[in-house]
Structures are given as structure tokens and as C-alpha cells.
Amino acid sequence: MIDDxxxxxxxxxxxxxxxxxxxxxxxxxDSEPVLRDIISSILQIPVIEVTVRNAEPPISDIDEKRExxxxxxxxxxxxxxxxxxxxxxxxxxxxxxxxxxxxxRAIFNLCDLHSAQEGRGVSYRKLxxxxxxxxxxxxVFPEREDFVxxxxxxxxxxxxxxxxxxxxxxxxxxxxAVLKKPVEEMTGIEAWSVYLSCADEPENAEVVRKLIxxxxxxxxxxxxxxxxxxxxxxxxxFMSRRRFQMDLDHDKxxxxxxxxxxxxxxxxxxxxxxIAKQLFxxxxxxxxxxxxxxxxxxxxxxxxxxxxx
Numbered sequence: 001m002i003d004d005x006x007x008x009x010x011x012x013x014x015x016x017x018x019x020x021x022x023x024x025x026x027x028x029x030d031s032e033p034v035l036r037d038i039i040s041s042i043l044q045i046p047v048i049e050v051t052v053r054n055a056e057p058p059i060s061d062i063d064e065k066r067e068x069x070x071x072x073x074x075x076x077x078x079x080x081x082x083x084x085x086x087x088x089x090x091x092x093x094x095x096x097x098x099x100x101x102x103x104x105r106a107i108f109n110l111c112d113l114h115s116a117q118e119g120r121g122v123s124y125r126k127l128x129x130x131x132x133x134x135x136x137x138x139x140v141f142p143e144r145e146d147f148v149x150x151x152x153x154x155x156x157x158x159x160x161x162x163x164x165x166x167x168x169x170x171x172x173x174x175x176x177a178v179l180k181k182p183v184e185e186m187t188g189i190e191a192w193s194v195y196l197s198c199a200d201e202p203e204n205a206e207v208v209r210k211l212i213x214x215x216x217x218x219x220x221x222x223x224x225x226x227x228x229x230x231x232x233x234x235x236x237x238f239m240s241r242r243r244f245q246m247d248l249d250h251d252k253x254x255x256x257x258x259x260x261x262x263x264x265x266x267x268x269x270x271x272x273x274x275i276a277k278q279l280f281x282x283x284x285x286x287x288x289x290x291x292x293x294x295x296x297x298x299x300x301x302x303x304x305x306x307x308x309x
Contacts, residue, residue, distance in 0.1 A: 013200040014229045014238055016221075017137050017172065021238065022085045022196075024228050027052050027071055031224060037217040039073065039081055041188030042133055042148075042168060049076040072113070079129040082113050087137045094274050095281075099140045106132050106167050114165055132167045135196070139173045139281040147174035148189060172197040173282050183210040191215055199225060276303055 014021045026035045032050060040047040053072045073081040090101035110132035117127055141149055149169045153161040170189070175197055178190045186194065195211050195218050198204035212219045228234045272293045279289045286300050293300075 010226055010229065011202070012229050013225060014235070015200045016196045016225060017085065017087060017135070018238065018241070019085055019087060020241055021225070021228060021234075022135075023071065024234065025221060025224055026083070028224055028228075030220070033217050034221045034224065035071070035073065036075075037188070037215075038192050039075060039083075039133075041192055042170070043079075043081070043131060045077070047075050047077075050074070050081075074128075079131065080113055080117075081131045081133065082109055083133045083135070084109070085135045085137070089138055089278070095142060095277055096274075102134070102136070102140060106134050106169070110165055110167055127164065129163065130165050133170070134168070135170045135172060135193075137172050137197075138278065139171055140169055141171065142281050145174070145177075147171045147178070147193065176283060179204070179207060183207065183214050186211075188215075191218065195221065273299075273303055276300055280304065 016022055016025055025031060026038070035052070036047050036050045039050060051074045053074055071083045073083065075081060084106075086102055089099065090105070093099045093101040110130060113132065114127070114130040147170060149171075151167040151169075152163065152165065155161070170193060172193055175190075175194055178186065178194060179198075181190070183191070191211055191214070194204075195208060199208055199222065208222070212222055272295050276289050276293050276295060279292060280303075284292075286297055286304075289295070289300055290297055295303075
């Protein structure tokens with residue numbers, strides 16, 4: 001067990017998977033060791049130094065600021081890394097269209113990052129390697145058990161064209177099996193994913209406690225998170241973002257009711273069923289899904305039979 005001076009669960013902790021909190025946690029003045037270790041764990045290479053080149057999210061679209069976090073890094077071996085956090089499915093994305101929006105955006109961001117290099121007078125062989133990493137707080141690949149999925153250019157036989165680029169998705173919704181492992185047996189990417197997903201959850205306080213004891217960089221991340229959580233300005237920004245989210249949810253709910261009044265019952269039911277699918281994928285019970293969606297137990301059970309969830 002850890003001394004309480006080293007770790008004590010804090011009920012005021014803000015969630016690390018909230019976009020603004022995540023950004024501050026990874027790009028603050030004291031955050032370089034945290035970001036360096038996270039990237040090292042994900043790319044599975046030693047990273048000595050990391051430089052944040054563009055820590056600001058886009059300011060042209062407030063909805064984009066709510067939905068994603070961008071950090072453009074250059075690590076010491078000359079490779080480029082773009083890290084994003086996606087807290088909820090992109091508008092229009094669902095299991096039926098294979099979440100094509102978030103996948104297409106990852107490809108776009110990777111191509112943008114790789115092609116933005118200064119190429120004039122430079123050999124193509126000397127271009128920097130580029131990686132796009134997306135943390136997802138929901139399920140994107142329901143057919144795959146692994147919570148980490150890596151993609152690169154390969155032919156139909158599986159041979160890689162070149163290791164110049166890569167896309168990595170980390171699904172924080174799939175940590176059930178990882179949470180059952182002893183902390184000392186977790187890989188670096190497993191430890192960080194559990195911490196980011198569970199740091200503010202009292203039911204997982206003991207796991208977080210052990211992670212902090214095991215890994216110095218996670219202890220530093222937790223100290224930074226506590227500082228963020230107790231900073232009046234940071235909490236005010238967090239509450240402002242939360243109110244914005246609530247306003248959006250309210251507008252969606254109002255549109256939902258208007259659609260019902262106009263007789264669009266079929267479309268509404270389809271929307272609820274899609275939400276139920278995603279909640280099933282997150283491991284929620286029938287009773288929980290009933291409360292959230294308003295569907296009956298019979299409708300939910302029928303959905304489970306039809307989709308073989």
C-alpha cells in the first residue's frame with residue numbers, strides 16, 4: 001500500500017478524458033515526462049525528448065473544440081506524432097457505417113501531418129516518420145477484442161509498403177480484461193489507458209493507487225491532475241465546457257421531441273436503438289439502457305437477439 005502522502009483519492013478530480021483536462025494534462029509546463037512516456041508506451045520505442053509544436057485546438061469551430069483534442073509533437077528521433085482524444089462518436093457515425101467519420105479523419109490528419117513537411121530540396125527518404133494516435137472513449141471496432149489497433153500501408157498479403165506512417169486507435173471502452181490484470185503485469189499502454197480512463201472513478205481508486213506506486217510518470221500525471229482540478233480557473237473552464245455540452249444535449253432533446261410531435265416516430269426509435277447498441281458495447285445492463293433510452297425491456301431484449309450482442 002502507498003503512504004497517503006503519496007496517494008489519496010480526491011473526490012474533486014476532474015476526468016482526464018474530458019478534452020480540456022486532457023490537453024492541459026499532456027501539455028502543461030510540467031507535463032513533458034508524462035507526454036513522453038505515453039508516446040513511448042504507444043509507439044513502443046524509447047523517447048528521450050518530446051516537443052509540442054501545436055498545443056492549441058482549432059478555434060474556428062466550438063463544436064470541434066468540444067469533441068477533440070490535438071497535440072502535434074516532434075520526438076527526439078525526428079518522428080512526428082499527432083495525438084487526439086475523441087470523447088463521443090462523431091455526428092453521423094455508428095456501427096452500421098463502421099464509424100467511417102472518425103476513421104476518415106484519422107487518415108486525413110495523418111496525411112496532413114506527413115505532407116506538411118518541408119520537402120523542397122529534401123530527399124523523400126529523409127522525410128520524418130509520422131504517427132496519428134486517437135484515444136476513443138467509446139467503441140469503434142466492436143468486432144475486435146483488442147483495445148489497441150494499429151494500421152499502416154500493406155498489400156493484400158500483409159506486407160508493409162514502408163514503415164513511414166501509422167495510425168493507432170486506443171479504445172478506452174474495452175479495458176474490462178485489462179482491469180482484471182495485476183498492475184505489475186500491465187504494459188505501459190495498458191497502465192496509461194487505465195489511468196486516463198479511471199483516475200476520477202472512486203470504484204477504481206485502488207487500481208489507480210497501485211499504478212501511481214508502480215510508475216513515476218503516472219504519479220506525476222496524478223499530481224498535475226490534482227493541480228488542474230483544484231485550480232479555480234481550470235474548474236471554471238471545465239464547467240463552461242460542460243454547460244456547453246448540456247446545452248447541445250438539450251437542443252438535441254428538443255429536436256427529438258419536435259420530431260416526435262411531427263410524427264417522426266420511426267426515426268426516433270432508430271436513434272434510440274442505435275444508442276442502445278453503443279451502450280451494450282460499453283457493457284451496460286438492460287436496466288441501465290432502459291433508463292437512458294426509454295426503450296422497454298422487450299425492445300432491448302429483441303435488439304440484443306437481432307444484433308447478437
